[in-house]
Amino acid sequence: MNDITSMPALMLASKIKNKELSVTEVLDQQLKVIHEREPLYNSYITIMDDEAQKQAKLVQQRIDAGELNDSPLAGVPIAIKDNICTKSVRTTCASKMLENFVPNYDATVIEKLKNSGVIVIGKVNLDEFAMGGSTKTSYFGPSKNPWNTDHVPGGSSGGSASVVAAEQAFISLGSDTGGSIRQPASYCGLVGFKPTYGTVSRYGLVALAPSLDQIGPFGRTISDCTAVLDIISGHDPKDSSSVNIKNYSYMEALVNDVKKMKIGVPNLFLNKDLDEDILNCFTEVVEIFENMGAEVEYFDMDKLKYGPQAYYVISCAEASSSLARFDGVRYGYRTNDYDGLTDLYKKSRSEAFGDEVKRRIMLGAFTQGPGNYEAYYNKAMKVRRLIYDEYQEAFDKYDILLSPESLTTAPHINYNNNDPKDKYRSEMLNVSVNLAGLPGVSIPCGRDKKGLPIGIQLIGNRFDEKKIIRAAYAFEQVKPYKRPSTLI
Amino acid sequence: MKDYEIVIGLEVHVELSTSSKIFCGCSTKFSLDPNSNCCPVCTGMPGTLPVLNKKATEYAVAAGLALNCNIRKRTIFDRKNYFYPDLPKAYQISQLYFPIAENGHIKIELEGYEKVIGIHEMHLEEDAGKLIHDSDNNNTLIDYNRAGIPLIEIVSKPDMTSSDEVLAYLDKLKTSLQYLSVADCKMQEGGMRVDINLSVREVGDKKLGTRTEIKNLNSFRAIARAIESESNRQIELVKKGEAVDLETRRWDDISGENIRMRPKENVEDYRYFPDPDIPPIEFSDQEIDRIKSSLPEFREEKIIRFQKDYAIPKYDAKVLTSSKKMADIFENTANLCNRPKEVSNWLMVEGMRIIKDNNMDLWEVDFNPKKFSKLILMVEEGKINRTIAKEVFEKIFLEDIDPDEYVKKQGLAMISDDRELGKAALKILDKNPGAVSDYKNGKTKVLGYLVGQTMKDMGGRADPNQISKILKGLLEEI
Numbered sequence: 001m002n003d004i005t006s007m008p009a010l011m012l013a014s015k016i017k018n019k020e021l022s023v024t025e026v027l028d029q030q031l032k033v034i035h036e037r038e039p040l041y042n043s044y045i046t047i048m049d050d051e052a053q054k055q056a057k058l059v060q061q062r063i064d065a066g067e068l069n070d071s072p073l074a075g076v077p078i079a080i081k082d083n084i085c086t087k088s089v090r091t092t093c094a095s096k097m098l099e100n101f102v103p104n105y106d107a108t109v110i111e112k113l114k115n116s117g118v119i120v121i122g123k124v125n126l127d128e129f130a131m132g133g134s135t136k137t138s139y140f141g142p143s144k145n146p147w148n149t150d151h152v153p154g155g156s157s158g159g160s161a162s163v164v165a166a167e168q169a170f171i172s173l174g175s176d177t178g179g180s181i182r183q184p185a186s187y188c189g190l191v192g193f194k195p196t197y198g199t200v201s202r203y204g205l206v207a208l209a210p211s212l213d214q215i216g217p218f219g220r221t222i223s224d225c226t227a228v229l230d231i232i233s234g235h236d237p238k239d240s241s242s243v244n245i246k247n248y249s250y251m252e253a254l255v256n257d258v259k260k261m262k263i264g265v266p267n268l269f270l271n272k273d274l275d276e277d278i279l280n281c282f283t284e285v286v287e288i289f290e291n292m293g294a295e296v297e298y299f300d301m302d303k304l305k306y307g308p309q310a311y312y313v314i315s316c317a318e319a320s321s322s323l324a325r326f327d328g329v330r331y332g333y334r335t336n337d338y339d340g341l342t343d344l345y346k347k348s349r350s351e352a353f354g355d356e357v358k359r360r361i362m363l364g365a366f367t368q369g370p371g372n373y374e375a376y377y378n379k380a381m382k383v384r385r386l387i388y389d390e391y392q393e394a395f396d397k398y399d400i401l402l403s404p405e406s407l408t409t410a411p412h413i414n415y416n417n418n419d420p421k422d423k424y425r426s427e428m429l430n431v432s433v434n435l436a437g438l439p440g441v442s443i444p445c446g447r448d449k450k451g452l453p454i455g456i457q458l459i460g461n462r463f464d465e466k467k468i469i470r471a472a473y474a475f476e477q478v479k480p481y482k483r484p485s486t487l488i
Numbered sequence: 489m490k491d492y493e494i495v496i497g498l499e500v501h502v503e504l505s506t507s508s509k510i511f512c513g514c515s516t517k518f519s520l521d522p523n524s525n526c527c528p529v530c531t532g533m534p535g536t537l538p539v540l541n542k543k544a545t546e547y548a549v550a551a552g553l554a555l556n557c558n559i560r561k562r563t564i565f566d567r568k569n570y571f572y573p574d575l576p577k578a579y580q581i582s583q584l585y586f587p588i589a590e591n592g593h594i595k596i597e598l599e600g601y602e603k604v605i606g607i608h609e610m611h612l613e614e615d616a617g618k619l620i621h622d623s624d625n626n627n628t629l630i631d632y633n634r635a636g637i638p639l640i641e642i643v644s645k646p647d648m649t650s651s652d653e654v655l656a657y658l659d660k661l662k663t664s665l666q667y668l669s670v671a672d673c674k675m676q677e678g679g680m681r682v683d684i685n686l687s688v689r690e691v692g693d694k695k696l697g698t699r700t701e702i703k704n705l706n707s708f709r710a711i712a713r714a715i716e717s718e719s720n721r722q723i724e725l726v727k728k729g730e731a732v733d734l735e736t737r738r739w740d741d742i743s744g745e746n747i748r749m750r751p752k753e754n755v756e757d758y759r760y761f762p763d764p765d766i767p768p769i770e771f772s773d774q775e776i777d778r779i780k781s782s783l784p785e786f787r788e789e790k791i792i793r794f795q796k797d798y799a800i801p802k803y804d805a806k807v808l809t810s811s812k813k814m815a816d817i818f819e820n821t822a823n824l825c826n827r828p829k830e831v832s833n834w835l836m837v838e839g840m841r842i843i844k845d846n847n848m849d850l851w852e853v854d855f856n857p858k859k860f861s862k863l864i865l866m867v868e869e870g871k872i873n874r875t876i877a878k879e880v881f882e883k884i885f886l887e888d889i890d891p892d893e894y895v896k897k898q899g900l901a902m903i904s905d906d907r908e909l910g911k912a913a914l915k916i917l918d919k920n921p922g923a924v925s926d927y928k929n930g931k932t933k934v935l936g937y938l939v940g941q942t943m944k945d946m947g948g949r950a951d952p953n954q955i956s957k958i959l960k961g962l963l964e965e966i
Contacts, residue, residue, distance in 0.1 A: 085535040098534070105528050107535060204535040211764035239537050240767055318764055321569050324578030325532050345571055368759040377761060
């Protein structure tokens with residue numbers, strides 16, 4: 001066990017601030033661990049050795065000059081999901097299409113992290129264009145779950161989860177369109193935070209479904225996640241969907257007190273498809289919250305069951321349009337041999353996109369095709385509204401909602417989930433949160449018989465992040481973070 | 489023999505003259521240096537997001553109001569999806585379901601009648617880049633400077649029946665937008681682009697014939713020619729009992745041909761849907777009222793006011809208001825020198841001649857009213873004669889010279905000093921002994937000739953009456 005890399009990010013930052021550790025020393029240790037463990041987990045697409053060293057020197061100077069006294073994470077290494085643009089560092093979206101694409105601009109979140117002295121150390125694996133839940137659709141091959149390398153880390157932000165669990169990064173950023181932060185966090189036993197839509201700028205995040213996408217942090221503790229959220233949140237004039245709220249100081253919500261907090265549990269989320277170990281673990285979680293003085297109540301939410309259908313129609317329609325720009329004309333993959341413009345488009349896209357991406361592009365094009373707009377897209381938008389309304393009703397009664405994060409723990413890497421209905425069920429716990437634009441956090445709560453982590457999800461009302469942070473923090477005091485037993 | 493009538497509706501794209509593009513901060517300046525006016529946003533790079541330029545929506549609202557449209561209080565941008573290399577995101581941000589303005593009209597005036605042309609709707613969208621064929625390497629190059637320039641598309645109702653009406657409609661549209669200062673409408677630079685939807689039918693028929701759409705029209709002349717060509721083609725087909733195909737055609741101004749481009753599918757599959765990156769735009773009544781109250785005086789109003797306030801004929805008022813710049817020059821100069829008819833005459837005769845001779849744009853003329861009014865007063869006071877005044881006028885127009893200084897420097901002022909004039913007259917008398925003796929012999933008509941010679945010798949810078957008097961005096965003395 002490496003004493004430095006296994007530390008929580010906030011503890012590391014305070015040691016750096018106190019000059020117990022230097023930024024370069026930390027980075028050296030981190031890069032060493034990354035390179036040692038990378039053959040096991042395949043989580044990094046690009047490791048930014050040299051670039052990170054340069055950042056580290058500069059950040060150390062800024063720390064020494066007292067410029068970063070207010071930054072909670074100065075000097076801490078962070079890994080970035082490879083669909084978030086980094087200036088001069090290739091951003092692949094785990095696709096052959098963008099294998100060699102180097103943006104000449106930073107995403108807003110990257111600018112904010114760099115300004116706060118956080119060290120960006122590399123770009124991590126995901127499902128191609130964030131389409132999937134396992135990293136198995138990545139052009140660079142799947143990543144492995146640090147708890148058991150025969151299992152997937154989840155996805156689409158699988159690399160972001162895997163590196164934090166494997167101590168190849170202290171913290172990371174992922175993106176969540178239909179559970180892509182919360183599900184891998186639960187599979188890897190981490191905290192994964194999906195903020196309210198509009199809290200974190202999407203500028204520089206390669207779009208999957210712009211009305212659903214939101215960037216959020218991974219960490220080993222809710223405190224680490226919250227510290228990242230403090231840095232990356234805020235109104236951004238470059239993103240019209242980013243909202244201007246008064247207070248972005250989430251860390252003040254790290255309080256161990258859930259007395260009288262009203263917690264609702266939608267019955268629908270505890271259905272027969274739920275893994276038995278998960279159900280048992282969940283029941284225990286409910287008891288823990290009750291013991292801490294919270295009031296837990298089970299109730300019905302009927303419309304959520306239409307979530308997955310609406311989610312697929314909307315997300316595929318938006319993806320089909322958002323991914324159209326990858327046409328081989330300006331950047332990205334271009335076929336070698338083509339005859340005319342249409343042939344250039346067809347071949348470039350056919351050769352560079354994987355099956356899952358093609359499937360969703362076609363599905364999206366279909367649902368918006370002639371005559372289908374009303375039948376599919378518009379109907380899905382109406383369902384979305386109903387789901388939003390149903391959540392609003394729930395939040396009239398409850399402070400936060402509680403559910404299992406996923407129906408199962410991390411599947412085996414060879415498990416092929418080809419039954420679409422099965423897929424729908426597993427996504428039901430997540431996608432409605434994106435459809436309604438709500439904040440959700442996945443926190444670890446135990447392990448199944450195979451020793452794989454189980455997560456629960458806390459859902460808050462729009463811009464009510466602080467309530468779920470408080471609940472997660474209180475829970476963490478009872479169930480603190482466990483590192484994977486397999487780690488050396 | 490049956491009679492046929494033409495039915496025309498127009499789709500007009502106009503670039504708005506905001507200083508920055510519609511969804512990013514890039515300048516809208518026309519630049520010849522390819523890809524010098526673009527950024528990650530307007531080139532559609534991955535992860536970038538559009539942010540709406542509020543000015544563009546205000547310009548569009550003003551244009552909508554000028555076209556007597558209803559302004560939508562809540563307007564939404566849609567993605568129009570199609571692949572083409574000039575379209576960097578492979579979708580154009582446009583409006584289909586909730587355009588910014590709709591149900592308007594404008595009045596056009598033709599010889600002998602007036603007509604109201606309906607506006608179906610007007611929407612706001614972004615322009616695409618430009619493809620340039622590089623014949624040296626047989627390659628197509630793309631210039632994205634134009635990508636993201638704000639455009640309004642004005643869709644008329646099929647209310648026009650001749651090229652005269654079309655040109656009157658376009659002229660009215662152009663003038664109104666230019667008066668608003670929301671657009672330059674320079675057709676040559678693509679600032680105003682016109683697509684014509686044209687069909688023919690037997691007079692009296694209620695049903696519309698199958699239409700064709702003609703694209704690539706970049707001058708009023710080309711539009712008139714294309715309408716002529718396409719209506720003749722359709723009438724011929726109908727006469728022969730053949731069907732007109734629903735199709736898109738392209739006008740080739742050089743060959744004067746109108747060529748079939750592609751068939752138009754019944755439903756164009758652009759898969760429009762609301763752009764999730766841009767929240768709906770809301771206009772309050774107050775905002776719309778504010779824009780309404782800031783609308784300038786339009787041409788029709790100016791024509792009436794000029795007749796009333798400056799007592800100039802309607803014809804003058806019409807010519808002077810054909811561009812806002814011209815109207816402003818007139819009004820400012822007239823207010824300075826208080827000689828409106830004189831100002832009008834200068835502008836209409838000499839001004840228009842200079843504009844025509846120099847191939848200038850009526851909208852680009854620049855003329856200093858102070859210098860112009862000085863010139864008019866100099867003529868009136870007899871400091872210079874009209875011939876010289878014309879030269880000075882042209883100099884003010886083209887080179888912005890100061891009339892006083894110029895006249896002094898060039899020695900163009902009138903000479904009224906008797907001694908100097910006497911000297912010049914004597915010189916002429918010396919040169920023309922024949923004429924002198926003729927005069928002495930009673931042929932007094934030769935005086936006119938002698939005045940002319942003296943004037944010529946002095947470059948016209950004298951009063952002929954004064955010269956005549958001096959000559960007479962000298963002749964008497966001989």
